[in-house]
Amino acid sequence: MAKKVRAVVTLQIPAGKANPAPPVGTALGPHGINIMDFVKGYNERTAGMDGQIIPAQITIFEDRSFTFVLKTPPASDLLRKAAGVPKGSASQLQQVAGKVTAEQVRQIATQKLPDLNTSDVEQAIKSIEGTARSMGIEVV
């Protein structure tokens, strides 16, 4: 149909646990889209993925209808798992540093490729390395 894109919003939220409260409500409410419809759809499609952050990319059209697709877990999540670094907690002062191999980065890059702004694995690797660097995870 004649969809004109009004906005794109990505929500990094826990699988199966979306609800109309923030950040879902604050991000989608101002665009006037049917939040319960998104919440139901998201929870249904992420059922059984408990404990993971599964991003949803929501495309909002000019007539306030929308579609959304699920994305691969954030690169940070995948890197931390690969490095064996536990999830940080708000009380920690510093992110725990860790190490990943170039091969692991390549694997993550390949996994994330459909979601990245490129179809070139080498470009994707650079982007994942960038995230690793920001997080204090070293590529060896």
Next chain:
Amino acid sequence: MHVWPVDVDAVADVLGEFAPDGVSIEPVIRTLDHDNFVYEYLDAPSLLRSCVAAPFDAMSRRALRRRLTALSLSAPLGRLRYADVRTTDWSDEWKRFFHVLRVGRLVVRPSWEEVEAAPGDLVIDLDPGAAFGTGQHETTRLCLAALDTYLRPGMHILDVGTGSGILSLAAARLGAATIRAIDIDAEAVKVARENVRRNGVENLVVLATGSLGPDWPWPGSAAATADLVVANISSNAAIALLPACAETLRPDGLWIGSGFIESAYGTVVAAVRAAGLRPIATTADGDWRCLIAMKAAH
């Protein structure tokens, strides 16, 4: 806070530790092609937002700030802004954007609004959701108006790219004998099916995932089965499907097409003529156009 795209994942990761409900990321986009809803991400800071439990005192704020500054970001960390979030029923918040819509005899009503139907009003019950066609878009309204003008009771209708099903519901209310509605998006067909059920017109509207040509979802040929084809789709899709649409029409059958803007209008008219149809009217709302064409009677 605003964060450059390359740093979004790392920052969102830290925010996620403080806000277990998650993070929203709003990138800056630019529409490249209005007609075919193609857009690109600009290399500009995205807005990251998350919600932490109150009170988020100075110590917590310092802790968050420390964690963020410990990241090796590509650019200096932007300002962290805090705002109180009022408690509101977000699940109902969006409803204030939708009200009763009148187009000719047709009245589109969301479930939470009362409508005083005048004699002759044809009411469609429709809640906006995850499928295009809420009545909020110019092209939907143009198609509704064209259906109101051109649809005669007893016609057989084909709705190409039905989305929410709104145009099929309108056709049902306007007295169509049968309506076949297709969409390549299975999710949309699900939404449309629910809307058809809510309006109690299951006996008139048949829905399926598919398209014209090889993806025709029903047994038997589509040729010469429709008195009116309505297609609110992009100009590219409309042009690609026009020969098949024309084949579906009976002699004197009508094609109502919308979903394209003024700059694509000439191309669509040329495709309409090439498909053996004769343009008979054009309507406009802002940049958007709706073209009505007729198949020759032989």
